[in-house]
Amino acid sequence: MSEADTAQRAPSVGAGHRQWTGFAFVAPATLLFLVFILGPFIAAIVLSFFSWDMLTASKFNGLGNFRQMFGDSLLYKALANTFIFALASVVTHLVGGFLLALGVNRLTGRALSYFVRTSLFFPFVISWAAVALLWKYVLDPTFGVGTYYLGQLGISTPAWFTDPNWALPAIIAIDWWHTIGFTFVIMLAGLQTVPTELIEAARSDGCNGWQVLWNVTIPLMSPTILFAGVITFIGAFQIFDPVQIITPNGGPDNSTITIVMYLYQKGFQAFQVGYASAVSLLVFVIMAAVTALQFWVGKRWVHET
Amino acid sequence: MRAKRPSAGRLLLGVVLLAVGLIMLAPLVWLIVESLTGEGDAFGIPPNWIPKPFTVQNFRDIDGLIPFWRMALNSLIVATISTVGSVLVSVLAAYGFSRLPFRGREKLFALMLAALMVPVQMTVIPVFVLMRNLQLIDTLQALWLPALINVFAIFFFRQYFNTIPKELDEAARIDGAGHLWILFRLIMPLAGPAVAAMSILSFEASWNNYFGPLIFISSQEKMTLPIGLVTLQAGQGGSSVVVFAAITAVVVPVLVVFLVFQRAFVASITSSGIRG
Numbered sequence: 001m002s003e004a005d006t007a008q009r010a011p012s013v014g015a016g017h018r019q020w021t022g023f024a025f026v027a028p029a030t031l032l033f034l035v036f037i038l039g040p041f042i043a044a045i046v047l048s049f050f051s052w053d054m055l056t057a058s059k060f061n062g063l064g065n066f067r068q069m070f071g072d073s074l075l076y077k078a079l080a081n082t083f084i085f086a087l088a089s090v091v092t093h094l095v096g097g098f099l100l101a102l103g104v105n106r107l108t109g110r111a112l113s114y115f116v117r118t119s120l121f122f123p124f125v126i127s128w129a130a131v132a133l134l135w136k137y138v139l140d141p142t143f144g145v146g147t148y149y150l151g152q153l154g155i156s157t158p159a160w161f162t163d164p165n166w167a168l169p170a171i172i173a174i175d176w177w178h179t180i181g182f183t184f185v186i187m188l189a190g191l192q193t194v195p196t197e198l199i200e201a202a203r204s205d206g207c208n209g210w211q212v213l214w215n216v217t218i219p220l221m222s223p224t225i226l227f228a229g230v231i232t233f234i235g236a237f238q239i240f241d242p243v244q245i246i247t248p249n250g251g252p253d254n255s256t257i258t259i260v261m262y263l264y265q266k267g268f269q270a271f272q273v274g275y276a277s278a279v280s281l282l283v284f285v286i287m288a289a290v291t292a293l294q295f296w297v298g299k300r301w302v303h304e305t
Numbered sequence: 306m307r308a309k310r311p312s313a314g315r316l317l318l319g320v321v322l323l324a325v326g327l328i329m330l331a332p333l334v335w336l337i338v339e340s341l342t343g344e345g346d347a348f349g350i351p352p353n354w355i356p357k358p359f360t361v362q363n364f365r366d367i368d369g370l371i372p373f374w375r376m377a378l379n380s381l382i383v384a385t386i387s388t389v390g391s392v393l394v395s396v397l398a399a400y401g402f403s404r405l406p407f408r409g410r411e412k413l414f415a416l417m418l419a420a421l422m423v424p425v426q427m428t429v430i431p432v433f434v435l436m437r438n439l440q441l442i443d444t445l446q447a448l449w450l451p452a453l454i455n456v457f458a459i460f461f462f463r464q465y466f467n468t469i470p471k472e473l474d475e476a477a478r479i480d481g482a483g484h485l486w487i488l489f490r491l492i493m494p495l496a497g498p499a500v501a502a503m504s505i506l507s508f509e510a511s512w513n514n515y516f517g518p519l520i521f522i523s524s525q526e527k528m529t530l531p532i533g534l535v536t537l538q539a540g541q542g543g544s545s546v547v548v549f550a551a552i553t554a555v556v557v558p559v560l561v562v563f564l565v566f567q568r569a570f571v572a573s574i575t576s577s578g579i580r581g
Contacts, residue, residue, distance in 0.1 A: 018405060018406065018407070019407045019408060020407075021405055021407075021484060022401050022405035022406060022407030022410065023401075023407055024401075025397050025398065025400055025401030025405055025484070026397070026398045026401040026402065026407075026410075026413065028394045028397060028398070029394050029395065029397065029398035029417075029454060029459060030398075030413065032394065032453050032454035033417055033420070033454050033456070035435070036428065036432060036450070036451045036453075036454050037420050037423060037428060037454060037456070038416070038420060039431070040427075040428035040429075040430075040431035040432050040435070041420065041423050041427060041428055043431035043434075044427050044428060044430060044431055047430065047431070054434070054437075100322075100325070103318055103321070103322050104322065106315070106318060107318065107319060107322065108315070109319065112319055112322065112323060115323070115326050116322045116323070116325065116326040118326075118564070118567065119325075119326035119327070119329045119330045120325075120326065120329055121563075121567075121570075121571070122329065122330065122333065122560060122563070123329065123333070125509065125559055125560065125563045125570065126513075126556050126559060126560070127512065127513035127514075127515065127530070127531045127555070127559075128513065128515055128531070129513075129515050129530075129531035129532065129534050129535050130531070130534060130552045130555050130556050132535075133534055133535065133538050133548065133552055134332060134333075134336055134552055135332070136538075137348075137545065137549070138332050138335070143348040143349075143350060143352075145331065145332065145335045145352040146332070148350060148351060148352055149352075177329065177332070179580070182574060182580050185571055185574050185575060186574070186575065186578065189575040227578060231578060231580050232580070234580075235580045238424055238425075238426065240426075240515075240516060241515045241516065244515075244519075245515075245535055260426050263426050264426075267429075267430050268433075268520060273430055273434075276430060277427075277430055280424075280426055280427040280430070281427070283424055283426060283427060284422070284423060284424060284427050287422055287424055288422050291422055
């Protein structure tokens with residue numbers, strides 16, 4: 001690609017004209033990019049050194065916001081909750097998505113396969129607002145359908161959203177229901193790229209099912225698994241809608257407050273714009289670190305295709 | 306692969322997956338059934354699986370509590386403008402990045418790609434201040450304007466355009482075609498799957514967006530459906546069956562559209578890896 005580009009970039013007749021044509025095509029995107037992404041990004045960094053309530057004049061605060069972050073126990077709580085949520089989300093999505101894909105891939109009945117694929121994917125296309133409201137009722141302690149059938153199985157359920165030990169796990173479960181379809185679809189697509197000849201060959205060499213899975217399928221799937229893991233982590237790290245809708249004040253004992261929810265509270269409810277910007281910078285740094293880690297893991301561990 | 310005779314293991318697998326599918330669907334079935342049940346009989350224990358007595362009154366009651374149709378229209382306006390606008394802006398830029406050399410092109414592209422790492426929560430405060438200065442708070446513009454720039458879509462289209470042979474547009478150039486003609490008449494038809502994938506993803510993202518309207522919208526007349534649902538539930542005096550009817554009214558059309566375009570939906574995800 002770069003070679004072709006260099007060749008094209010060589011001065012030719014009408015190069016000046018072409019130059020402007022190129023600018024014209026990218027101009028709308030570039031303008032919007034500056035106004036809605038790059039500009040606000042820089043503004044957020046600048047704001048993190050100020051204190052401002054959006055009404056009165058802003059005051060330079062030096063490193064004050066960052067110093068405040070170090071002593072902010074609610075911020076630690078939000079970070080801890082977010083990491084717990086994200087890690088639980090990654091593990092349950094990867095294991096569940098992989099096993100479901102493996103199972104569906106082996107199904108021979110077409111109708112059954114269609115039914116399972118569709119019902120796994122259905123919740124993913126629904127908005128978080130609808131999902132969160134629905135599940136508030138599904139897990140309702142008195143008339144919830146989930147509560148009733150868990151009770152029938154002999155499992156006594158806590159009052160999920162008012163119990164500090166169970167509010168976050170409940171939201172992890174709801175998130176699984178909502179987004180497992182995505183992980184499943186990615187895993188299934190990855191699984192279908194594993195060449196059947198390799199599996200056949202391993203079989204005829206006397207490998208049993210587990211050995212094939214462990215030594216052939218999983219290594220060949222590793223790029224897909226890594227990708228699904230990173231995407232799930234990034235999505236889970238920014239979780240906001242369901243926690244905000246189900247537990248608007250951060251849940252019992254702030255047991256469900258997440259980092260983005262904290263950001264929202266500081267920025268749009270307490271109007272501590274400078275401090276919220278400093279917290280958002282921290283979110284950005286964590287995201288960037290995860291992305292860097294992805295590259296590093298990808299280079300060291302993942303099977304090259 | 307192996308013998309076709311269904312083994313016990315295979316049968317067990319089928320039963321387990323059938324059960325998983327049914328459990329996944331159960332909350333949605335329950336939702337729809339309760340929304341069609343008369344108020345006095347809804348939410349019974351054990352749970353109802355057939356709406357008895359059957360009624361659509363709950364759906365009629367929604368509009369007395371929230372301006373449902375206004376909200377649906379707002380959702381549709383915002384999602385349509387976001388989708389058409391962002392696809393248009395993105396294909397123009399992608400064509401520039403793929404086909405038209407200009408100074409600083411690679412640097413600009415790299416800068417945009419790097420910005421993919423910036424989470425929306427970081428830019429939202431300055432964007433809010435900007436919207437306030439432009440007096441766009443509590444308007445639909447505040448919802449679709451920022452959605453017009455979609456760096457991932459630019460990247461995705463550029464990748465796709467790069468797979469379309471440049472000899473094609475050179476031939477068209479010789480015949481006297483301009484760049485806009487080449488883009489919209491030659492490349493876009495060839496890039497159909499990419500355009501479909503990005504359109505589905507941005508429409509869905511906009512349609513389901515909760516964070517944006519939560520921040521930019523305050524009056525009910527300007528709300529979109531997701532925020533409208535939450536407002537309804539948060540105590541506008543509606544009973545739970547009416548909330549269920551409203552959720553059903555939001556969810557069922559989406560599920561029907563999904564069933565019709567299922568292949569395209571799933572392809573939009575596997576080709577882009579976007580989780581929404």
